Each structure stands twice: as structure tokens, then as C-alpha cells.
Amino acid sequence: MASFDIPTIDVSPFLISEEDEDGKKKVMERIREACVKYGFFQIENHGIPLELLTRTMDLYKTFFACSDEDKLLVSPKSGSSIPAGYLKSPQNSAEKNEHFVFLPSSSGFNVYPNNPPHFKQVLEEMFSHFTKLGMLLESIISECLGLPPNTLAKFNDDRSWDFLIGLHYFPATEAEDNGKSAHEDGNCITFVYQDEVGGFQVHKDGQWIPIAPSKDKLVVNIGDIIQVLSNNKFKSATHRVVRPKGKSRYSYAFFYNLQGDKWVEPLPQFTEEIGESPNYRGFLFKEYAQLRVKNRTHPPTRPEDLIHITHYSISN
Ligand SMILES: O=C(O)CCC(=O)C(=O)O
Numbered sequence: 001m002a003s004f005d006i007p008t009i010d011v012s013p014f015l016i017s018e019e020d021e022d023g024k025k026k027v028m029e030r031i032r033e034a035c036v037k038y039g040f041f042q043i044e045n046h047g048i049p050l051e052l053l054t055r056t057m058d059l060y061k062t063f064f065a066c067s068d069e070d071k072l073l074v075s076p077k078s079g080s081s082i083p084a085g086y087l088k089s090p091q092n093s094a095e096k097n098e099h100f101v102f103l104p105s106s107s108g109f110n111v112y113p114n115n116p117p118h119f120k121q122v123l124e125e126m127f128s129h130f131t132k133l134g135m136l137l138e139s140i141i142s143e144c145l146g147l148p149p150n151t152l153a154k155f156n157d158d159r160s161w162d163f164l165i166g167l168h169y170f171p172a173t174e175a176e177d178n179g180k181s182a183h184e185d186g187n188c189i190t191f192v193y194q195d196e197v198g199g200f201q202v203h204k205d206g207q208w209i210p211i212a213p214s215k216d217k218l219v220v221n222i223g224d225i226i227q228v229l230s231n232n233k234f235k236s237a238t239h240r241v242v243r244p245k246g247k248s249r250y251s252y253a254f255f256y257n258l259q260g261d262k263w264v265e266p267l268p269q270f271t272e273e274i275g276e277s278p279n280y281r282g283f284l285f286k287e288y289a290q291l292r293v294k295n296r297t298h299p300p301t302r303p304e305d306l307i308h309i310t311h312y313s314i315s316n
């Protein structure tokens with residue numbers, strides 16, 4: 001497998017109180033390059049305490065170790081656009097995991113297990129850190145696109161569709177090690193934290209690049225929405241999870257998302273204003289989000305029938 005140093009970017013110039021314009025500029029240059037070339041990078045000194053990152057991982061491990069009976073008590077309630085609570089990938093799915101989805105508390109759809117205690121408190125704390133980080137990255141990415149820093153925030157200032165997902169991947173079998181098959185994320189920006197087992201891989205130049213686990217770094221993926229808005233200027237990273245034999249693998253990811261009623265299409269700054277044709281037709285985000293949830297809950301028989309952003313591509 002190719003060896004490749006994933007860009008690791010220290011974002012502290014944006015988090016420390018003194019003005020460090022030079023430092024910020026350097027961070028932006030590196031993020032811009034990573035978004036154009038790879039669609040992913042790692043960040044360090046991101047402001048989320050190591051102790052909270054670890055506590056959240058331990059919390060998920062304790063929860064997934066509970067009996068099926070207990071976990072099924074927190075199955076999703078109906079009516080939510082994004083099913084919140086515990087789900088196991090269906091038998092015929094290309095994904096081999098169980099997961100727990102947590103929405104903003106104000107959604108009214110969250111379900112909370114009794115064990116481990118403090119489940120709600122820890123996930124809310126983590127959620128709030130990720131939200132702040134998402135807002136920061138969103139303003140940096142706007143600027144990296146050559147737009148005013150508040151562009152993406154103005155496009156969507158409704159945080160109700162963001163979600164945090166904790167994942168437990170079952171050990172690989174002799175026949176199959178796929179934990180999550182190759183995909184792009186359908187949202188704006190994703191943050192991933194994996195445990196020491198690793199297994200996260202990103203596709204670049206025709207090769208799968210393994211991302212080594214790190215206790216204090218976060219992997220950042222650019223999602224489909226940024227790819228569409230920027231008319232392919234920034235790339236939505238193709239990634240997957242490979243499961244090890246004989247070991248469970250745990251991770252969690254925060255999806256910085258879009259509110260469902262948003263209309264998504266390439267921005268005029270990347271099309272008509274520069275004389276380029278749009279690479280996508282416009283769509284309502286909730287329609288795409290529903291198709292993506294269906295990929296997961298009712299996977300098609302043929303993997304090629306899974307819905308990707310190419311569903312809205314225009315061939316120029
Ligand atoms: O489990 C991971 O490390 C990544 C999960 C992922 O890619 C996803 O949930 O979209």
C-alpha cells in the first residue's frame with residue numbers, strides 16, 4: 001500500500017487569542033491545497049480536550065458492549081429525517097457495523113440509554129465542541145474558496161441537521177473485511193476520530209491511503225455539498241473502512257450538515273461569473289439526504305445502485 005503523509009494542519013492560530021495573521025494565512029494555504037488535491041486532511045491543536053475525546057470513545061465502547069435487548073430499547077423513534085438512536089446495519093448491507101446517532105438536543109428525537117450513565121451529558125458536550133469546530137472550518141473553507149468568510153454560514157445558519165454518530169465495526173471474517181465500503185459523505189464537512197485499531201482509508205490517485213489512528217488529531221473530510229457549491233473546485237473525499245480480523249473497531253464522526261429545505265446548486269461565483277458550466281443540477285437537500293439514509297437502512301441488492309452525488313451530475 002502507498003505510503004503518504006496525510007496533510008496534518010495545526011489550526012491553533014485560529015484558536016489562540018492573539019492575532020496571528022501570518023499563522024492564519026499559512027493554515028489557510030495548507031487547507032486550500034488539501035481541499036483541492038485530496039478533499040481531506042487532519043487537524044491538530046483543534047481545541048477539543050484530549051480527555052473528552054477519550055471519554056467519548058470509552059462511552060461508546062461501554063454502550064456497544066450492552067446486550068442487544070438493552071440497545072434495542074434505544075431504537076430510533078419514527079418521524080425524524082435522520083433516524084436518531086441505535087441501529088445495526090441490515091444483513092444484506094455492504095456495511096458491517098452497529099451505530100448510534102445523536103442529534104442536537106433541541107430536535108426532540110434523541111433517545112438516551114440508561115447505561116452508561118452521563119451518556120447525554122458527554123455527548124452533548126462533545127456535540128457542542130464539534131459544532132464550534134464546524135463553524136470555524138466552514139469560515140476557513142469559505143475563505144479558501146476565495147469567498148467572504150461568512151459565505152457558508154449565511155448559506156446555512158440552521159444547525160438542526162448536524163449529527164454525531166458512534167460506530168462499532170465487527171471483526172473481519174475470512175471472507176470479508178469491508179466495514180464501510182467506498183463512499184463520499186453527503187454533507188458539508190465531517191470530523192472523524194478512530195480508536196487505536198485504525199482502518200480508515202482515503203482514496204487518492206487510484207490508491208487507498210491508510211490513515212494512522214491518533215489520540216489527539218481529527219480527520220476532516222470535505223463532503224458532497226462543498227463539492228457541489230464549489231462546482232468541483234473542492235473535492236469530496238472518497239473513503240472507506242477496512243476491518244481487522246479478530247478485533248472490533250470503534251470510531252465516531254460528526255457530520256456538519258445542511259438544513260433539509262436548502263436548495264443546493266453550484267454557486268454563481270464558480271459558474272456564470274467565471275464562464276463555467278455547472279457540473280450539477282440543483283436539488284433539495286432533504287431529497288438527497290433521504291436517498292442517502294435509504295442507502296443505509298434499505299441497501300439496494302446491487303452496490304452500483306447506491307445513490308451518490310453523481311445522481312445530480314450534468315455531463316458537460
Ligand atoms: O468509522 C469511520 O472511521 C468513518 C465512518 C464514515 O466514513 C461515515 O460514517 O461516513
Ligand SMILES: [Fe+2]
Nearest residue numbers: 183184185239
Ligand atoms: Fe464517511
